[in-house]
Amino acid sequence: MTRDALILGIESSCDETAAALVRSDKTILAHKVAGQLAAHQPYGGVVPEIAARAHVEALTPLIAEVLAEAGLKLDDVDAIAATAGPGLIGGVMIGLVTAKALCLAAGKPLIAVNHLEGHALSPRLTHDVPFPYLLLLVSGGHCQILKVLGVGRYQRLATTIDDAAGEAFDKVAKMLGLGMPGGPLVEAHAIHGNKARFALPRPLTGTKEPHFSFAGLKSAVARLVAGFETLSDQDKADIAASFQAAVVDCLVDRTARALAACGDVTTLVVAGGVAANGPVREALQQLADRHNLTFVAPPLWLCGDNGAMIAWAGAERFGLGMIDPMSVQARPRWPLDPEAESARGAGVKA
């Protein structure tokens, strides 16, 4: 029997600098995330240049901390995996060049990981999920339904034709003056809200088209908010709850449609930052129950961007002999299913 491989994972594609050590037997030896919330907060969103400035400062010390916490040296690592895209290119380049330099110095193979594959395979790090499975990938930058056939093999069944679900959460948080991070704050306010108070649209639900759309919902919330002279805490909670319920309905409707279309899966998986949302998880659990499917959602800490999912995707690829040359490039856009037809309105985004 061969020894389990030890992979160092590096993530820097948005506003989290992260590193982790994961073994191919699914042991997470150490993981750390350095968030940049305070740096971006004054701007009400992620500023690429500020993110890049923070990544270059934080990354190498974070890698040193992760190795120290596990009581290991760089020499003990078998391969180094880094996010090579998609994402904010300035940050991606820092993680990738750092990984390349470490690989060169320590004589280790490099694995260039698609950030979306990191999310897509993350349920297999914590659960025993066989291929193929149906994946709802929902975050601030992405909203897709994919049939995961294997490592590096994806069939995209649906994507958003405008905004990502997480983006809609963030924008609504901004409209309500809740601050950052938008998603968790909308969820927290919605707990005390009446989701039946406001009738909000559920774009594309019930249609034959497989995709998502959240722009109309976002605009409806903007119009609703504009109709108030002042928003009481209860108004905010009711709007948050009504909005969240609409998003949940959209996600469930579209996922149910994809399940009917894709046939032979036994497991439904949700991943990405929005997978941390409680009502989203509950609704998908109920959907899976109705279809006699196993439902898997990663633990909350593994839903947002992190290094462990990159290390794990690296471990999966390393196990199949998939390593990359030092000349591999950072890619701002990198679809999991390059064969997928472009969706109406999505243009280059999908």
Added chain:
Amino acid sequence: MILTIDTALDACTVALLKHEVVAQMVHEPMTRGHADRLVPLINTVLDLAHNPHIDTIVVSIGPGSFTGLRIGIAAARALGFAWNVPVIGVSTMAALALAAREYNKKPVLVVHDAKRGHVYVQLFDGTDPLSGITVETPPLAADMVTAHKAVVVGTGAAHLPEVHTLPVNPFPMPRFMVACAANHPLGLEPLYVRPPDAKTQMPKH
């Protein structure tokens, strides 16, 4: 041996030096793509020198292209950590002032292209800075040249057509980077000089 890395301006330069003598060096002019070329170029010089023991890394920390200087610093930090060797930052202005010193004893205005119609400038007397690094318009930089009877070096010299320039390579050359590391060692905090553009964006696939 000392490894030098410069990706701050429109070139990617990697070299190995023994004291201030260059043993191996690669220099590729490029306006973009530093991130793709840097580590393969480091690999090349290490190969050429049969993988020598590196005891110090010197990296240019700006001013220059924000992306470029971060790439160099990120790689230098990672190598320094992996090899457990010190990493010294040097200014792209001071390295040029040092190069100019070999040709000329007058005050030197180092002028690097800052894009968007501006230049980074710093005035030196010999190797001693007489001013901080600032961002100026070319006419203002030209006025500084006149006022101090200075000569000009750097990637921004072409923006000041009427001034006296020296035949000095406008990129920080490894020998001068090493000399700078001895005379004016800096940390690894990038010399951005300019504040960040504060436009928000979410990543797209």
